[in-house]
Amino acid sequence: MKKRLAAxxxxxxxxLSALCYIGYRRQxxxxxxxxxxxxxxxxxxxxxxxxxxxxxxxDFEFIVINDGSTDKTDExxxxxxxxxxxxxxxxxxxxxxxxxxRAASLAxxxxxxxMDDDDRSLPQRMALQADYLEKxxxxxxxxxxxKGLPRIPLQHDIIxxxxxxYNNFGxxxxxxxxxxxxxxxxxxxxxxxxxxxxxxxxQALFAGGKFAALPEDVLERNGASPKHYRVSYEDANTAxxxxxGRRFSPSDAETFYRADGCEKLKMIAGKNIFSAGYLQKxxxxxxxxxxxxxx
Numbered sequence: 001m002k003k004r005l006a007a008x009x010x011x012x013x014x015x016l017s018a019l020c021y022i023g024y025r026r027q028x029x030x031x032x033x034x035x036x037x038x039x040x041x042x043x044x045x046x047x048x049x050x051x052x053x054x055x056x057x058x059d060f061e062f063i064v065i066n067d068g069s070t071d072k073t074d075e076x077x078x079x080x081x082x083x084x085x086x087x088x089x090x091x092x093x094x095x096x097x098x099x100x101x102r103a104a105s106l107a108x109x110x111x112x113x114x115m116d117d118d119d120r121s122l123p124q125r126m127a128l129q130a131d132y133l134e135k136x137x138x139x140x141x142x143x144x145x146x147k148g149l150p151r152i153p154l155q156h157d158i159i160x161x162x163x164x165x166y167n168n169f170g171x172x173x174x175x176x177x178x179x180x181x182x183x184x185x186x187x188x189x190x191x192x193x194x195x196x197x198x199x200x201x202x203q204a205l206f207a208g209g210k211f212a213a214l215p216e217d218v219l220e221r222n223g224a225s226p227k228h229y230r231v232s233y234e235d236a237n238t239a240x241x242x243x244x245g246r247r248f249s250p251s252d253a254e255t256f257y258r259a260d261g262c263e264k265l266k267m268i269a270g271k272n273i274f275s276a277g278y279l280q281k282x283x284x285x286x287x288x289x290x291x292x293x294x295x
Contacts, residue, residue, distance in 0.1 A: 030084075032060040032130055033109030033178070037099035038117035039067040039229065044222065045076045048117050053082055057126035060113075061086055065103045068093035096229060097188035097196040104187075107178055116172035118222040122147075125218035129175040132214060140209040141176040141201070143169050144218025152213040157278040159211040164244060164268075166237075167198035169211065173219045180209060192239060194231035199240050205273050206247055247271065262287035 034052050038045055052062055062082075066073050066089040077087050086106065090099065104112060111130055115121060125144060132142050143152050143159075152169060153159050162168030180186075184207040188196040205211070245253025248267040256267060265283050268274070274282070 029108040029110070030059050030061045031109055032057065032111045032113050032126055032175070033107030034060055034062045034113045034115050034126075035065075035100070035103035035107060036063070036115040036117055037065045037067050037096065037103060038069065038073060039093065039099075040069050040071050040073075041117045042069070042072040042076050044118045045073060047120055048115065049076075049080060049085075051120040051122075052115060052126075053080070053084070054123060055121065055126045056123050057130060060084060060126060061107075061109060063103045063106050064088070065099045066090065067095070067099045095190065095193070096231075097190040097192060100188045100196070101190070104178075104181065109178060111175050112178050112181070113175040114172050119172050120220040120222075122218055122220065124216070126175075128214055128216055128218060132212070133175065133177065136212065138210055139212045140180040141174060141204060141211050143211070143213040144173045144216060145214065146170060146173050147217040147220045149221065154213050154215060156211045157274050159213065160205055160273050163198070163201055163205055163211075164273075167195065167201065169201050169213075171197035171200075172221075176204070180204070180207075184209075192236050193229075194233045194236035195240050196236075198237075199243065202240070202244065202247075206271060208272065 036048065036052075038048075049062075049064075052060075062085045064077065064085060064087050066077075066087070068090045074089070077085070088102070088106070090102070094102075100114075111133055113126060113129065129142050129144060133139060136142075139156075145151055152173075153162065159169060181204075184204070186200060186203050186207065189199050190196075192199060201211075241257075242253045245256040247256075248264075248271070249255035256264065259267065262283075265279070265286055269279060269283070
């Protein structure tokens with residue numbers, strides 16, 4: 001009799017769990033998925049968490065990936081009884097790129113907004129960025145300004161010029177369309193110890209992504225926060241630049257970097273990363289006109 005009751009209980013438990021899962025999957029997806037990895041910053045985490053939970057835009061989920069922290073991160077997260085928080089913990093420290101990919105894979109929102117664990121998003125940030133993407137369907141990725149730092153260009157062409165040389169766009173100040181990232185299988189390169197964000201934006205650029213930036217500040221950085229990941233930006237930037245070179249000169253990345261301005265533009269022209277009008281102006285400014293025919 002006891003075995004029979006146990007079996008019935010098990011069947012009911014499995015059925016109830018399945019119904020709960022189906023209900024979860026069927027519930028309306030949020031407009032925005034905020035994705036944040038955290039590692040060994042329990043003391044700074046509340047400021048970052050609260051800056052998201054107090055946004056003026058309410059329709060979001062907040063995916064937090066703990067990248068194997070050994071401090072009190074679990075206790076900090078447990079203090080927040082907000083159903084919008086979805087908390088996951090890596091079994092061990094897996095690195096920035098892995099954790100960002102995991103967070104993005106869990107997202108259900110129309111838009112993905114990136115957050116860092118030592119920053120503070122300003123209250124109107126989510127509303128401003130989501131509203132921009134709603135009103136500008138031609139734009140795939142929108143940045144906002146970072147308080148106190150150099151201003152990010154507002155137009156796609158100027159952003160694209162910068163991205164080919166360095167990361168002029170940021171990361172924790174950005175929101176993008178999840179559908180665009182899925183369509184083009186955009187992922188952070190887990191072989192990069194740093195500059196994985198720059199590489200991610202380059203993937204988007206070469207996939208035809210259109211960039212823009214808001215004029216408003218959306219984020220405050222904490223420049224004094226400790227760096228717990230041991231990374232070499234020099235090595236990572238060298239690897240990313242080699243990737244850029246191979247985009248334009250697959251057989252030899254250095255061919256692109258050895259070329260003069262005119263030749264670089266001719267290589268770039270076939271990649272459709274600039275608007276036609278802007279590219280034409282750049283060619284006219286950098287490429288000498290052919291000599292007039294001798295009569």
